[in-house]
Amino acid sequence: MGSLILYGARTGNTLRAAAALAEAGIEFQPSLVSLHTGEHFKAPFLRLNPVGQVPVLSVNDDTVTWHLTQSNAIMMFAAQRVPGRLMPTEPVAAAKALERFFFMVTDVIGPSHAAFLISNRGDHEGSVYLHGRVIERLRFIETFLTTSTFIAGETFTLADICAYTFIRSIEPHLQMDSVPHLKAWMERMSEREGLRRGMAAFN
Ligand SMILES: N[C@@H](CCC(=O)N[C@@H](CS)C(=O)NCC(=O)O)C(=O)O
Numbered sequence: 001m002g003s004l005i006l007y008g009a010r011t012g013n014t015l016r017a018a019a020a021l022a023e024a025g026i027e028f029q030p031s032l033v034s035l036h037t038g039e040h041f042k043a044p045f046l047r048l049n050p051v052g053q054v055p056v057l058s059v060n061d062d063t064v065t066w067h068l069t070q071s072n073a074i075m076m077f078a079a080q081r082v083p084g085r086l087m088p089t090e091p092v093a094a095a096k097a098l099e100r101f102f103f104m105v106t107d108v109i110g111p112s113h114a115a116f117l118i119s120n121r122g123d124h125e126g127s128v129y130l131h132g133r134v135i136e137r138l139r140f141i142e143t144f145l146t147t148s149t150f151i152a153g154e155t156f157t158l159a160d161i162c163a164y165t166f167i168r169s170i171e172p173h174l175q176m177d178s179v180p181h182l183k184a185w186m187e188r189m190s191e192r193e194g195l196r197r198g199m200a201a202f203n
Pocket of ligand 1: 014072
């Protein structure tokens with residue numbers, strides 16, 4: 001496969017990508033980009049991603065080096081490299097896994113990022129509203145897990161990686177004792193070697 005470098009920081013988007021690579025069993029070298037010093041806005045990093053954001057996966061396929069931005073594209077890249085391991089191959093199960101993956105990405109993680117951005121601009125009320133919606137959406141996961149072992153059915157998928165890495169950052173707001181299936185699932189996920197390695201990649 002050649003060598004892979006994941007440029008990132010200790011942020012949700014980077015850790016989600018790192019966890020997907022680790023769960024896929026794909027070796028990569030983490031390379032820390034200092035967001036605090038603005039390294040992501042300097043020329044060497046902008047050559048990797050002109051938008052100036054992490055994560056970026058650099059793929060060296062021996063003859064050619066190319067770069068992939070967008071955490072979710074990196075996750076799907078990882079899934080495609082190991083068919084059946086992070087996304088089911090059976091069409092209905094694959095469609096359900098995508099449904100739950102996009103639930104996490106567009107209904108939970110996107111609004112949470114927006115809440116953070118508007119809070120930084122002083123819109124406290126808007127931020128509290130969005131944060132409340134994020135918590136409400138996350139609590140739906142309890143209903144997914146009352147009938148299945150994983151977020152999207154009976155196999156581990158990208159949706160589990162999204163949910164686990166995100167919930168780790170927001171757990172104190174969730175009152176885990178009131179969502180027992182989610183709590184038990186979090187405990188099971190925290191024992192997975194790939195998730196552990198991904199979450200620790202930028203420590
Ligand atoms: N949609 C992008 C968002 C990437 C993103 O927001 N990265 C943040 C860190 S989590 C970043 O680089 N922020 C620095 C900035 O925007 O100045 C993805 O999923 O990769």
